[in-house]
Amino acid sequence: MKAWHDMTDSFIAEPRRLAEAIRAACLEAAADAYEDAGLQGLCAEGRWERALDGIRELDLAALAPTEAAAELPELISERLVLCVPAAADAERCARYAADNRSHLAPWEPERNDAYYTVEHWRAEVDRLTGAVCAGTGLSFILLDRANPRGPVLGRVTLSNIVRGPFQAANLGYSLDHLAEGRGLMHEALAALLDHAFGTLGLHRVMANYMPRNRRSARLLSRLGFVEEGLARSYLEIAGRWEDHVLTSLTSEAWQDTG
Numbered sequence: 667m668k669a670w671h672d673m674t675d676s677f678i679a680e681p682r683r684l685a686e687a688i689r690a691a692c693l694e695a696a697a698d699a700y701e702d703a704g705l706q707g708l709c710a711e712g713r714w715e716r717a718l719d720g721i722r723e724l725d726l727a728a729l730a731p732t733e734a735a736a737e738l739p740e741l742i743s744e745r746l747v748l749c750v751p752a753a754a755d756a757e758r759c760a761r762y763a764a765d766n767r768s769h770l771a772p773w774e775p776e777r778n779d780a781y782y783t784v785e786h787w788r789a790e791v792d793r794l795t796g797a798v799c800a801g802t803g804l805s806f807i808l809l810d811r812a813n814p815r816g817p818v819l820g821r822v823t824l825s826n827i828v829r830g831p832f833q834a835a836n837l838g839y840s841l842d843h844l845a846e847g848r849g850l851m852h853e854a855l856a857a858l859l860d861h862a863f864g865t866l867g868l869h870r871v872m873a874n875y876m877p878r879n880r881r882s883a884r885l886l887s888r889l890g891f892v893e894e895g896l897a898r899s900y901l902e903i904a905g906r907w908e909d910h911v912l913t914s915l916t917s918e919a920w921q922d923t924g
Contacts, residue, residue, distance in 0.1 A: 738798060739865070741806065743857045746850065747814050748806035748822065750798055755807060755818075756787040762807075762818035762842065763787070769843040773879065776905050802827050804866075808841075808854050819845045822858050824871070834870035835862065855889055863917040870917075874900065874910040883911070890923045891915045 741748035751759055764782040771777075780786050797803030804827070808820040820841035827835040837858075841851045862868045873891055875882035891913040899907035 738795075739804070739861065741857045741861055742811065743853050745811050746819070746854055746857070747809040747811050748854060748857055749809065750805060751791050751794060751807050753788065753791055756791050757784050758818050759787040759791070759807065760784045762821075765817075766840070766843055770840055772904055773840075773876070774904070775902060797825075801829070804835075806854075806858065808850065818842070819850060820854065822851075822854050824858070824862060824866075824868075827866075827868070832870070833868050834872060835868055837871050837873040852885060852888060855885070859889065859915070859920055863920050868917065870914055872912070872914045874912050876903065876908050877911055886913050889915065890919050892919070 738750045740750075760783060763777075767777075767782060794803070794805045797805070802825075804824040806822050807818045808822065810816050810819060821839065823838040824835040825838060837855070839851060839855060859871065862871055873882075873886050874897070875886065877896075892915070894912045894914055897910050897912055900910035901908055
């Protein structure tokens with residue numbers, strides 16, 4: 667651990683490398699020590715310099731590595747591998763975004779041209795890794811289990827993970843236009859929900875969709891999500907404030923689906 671404590675201040679000027687270092691420290695440090703030091707909140711807020719100071723103050727050498735390691739999760743379903751994107755995935759994440767630009771545009775916030783570049787996705791991968799480390803989010807890319815080195819087939823996310831008495835998160839998802847109609851998103855979300863309610867111990871997952879998005883309505887209904895209301899002008903999508911149907915699924919309801 668001497669190399670960690672001997673890092674120079676110049677390292678702070680390189681946010682991407684710093685994020686990777688914080689991630690590495692998260693994997694090495696015991697999860698309870700990381701949380702007790704208040705580093706989850708600092709990472710979630712992007713306060714990397716303070717987080718770095720806090721990690722330096724941890725007595726990492728005194729922690730048994732076998733007690734600790736919070737590894738990045740990977741989920742396997744019948745046809746898919748769900749993995750947290752790494753730096754090496756930035757190019758295929760950018761390709762997925764570009765290939766599906768017109769397909770996803772009606773359902774997403776407006777994106778500038780930079781969003782579809784490899785440079786953007788390198789930074790985005792760092793941000794997503796930081797959210798996993800902080801315990802505030804979890805993002806997977808969907809890969810063909812028979813060809814995991816192939817293109818990204820879709821994405822599923824849990825964002826705004828809140829602990830305490832709430833124990834909840836927001837669900838998001840998208841699928842490549844060429845992969846629709848095969849049941850892949852249902853399969854991916856079933857695996858993600860098993861992980862959310864099992865490994866993560868969440869009690870509630872929320873998913874919202876625009877009323878005209880009947881495909882999402884059917885998908886969520888099949889998974890057991892229940893409508894809870896309609897939020898007027900809820901999100902700005904494709905340049906317009908759109909109403910959204912609010913739905914949720916609890917751990918008890920998920921267990922009942924078998």
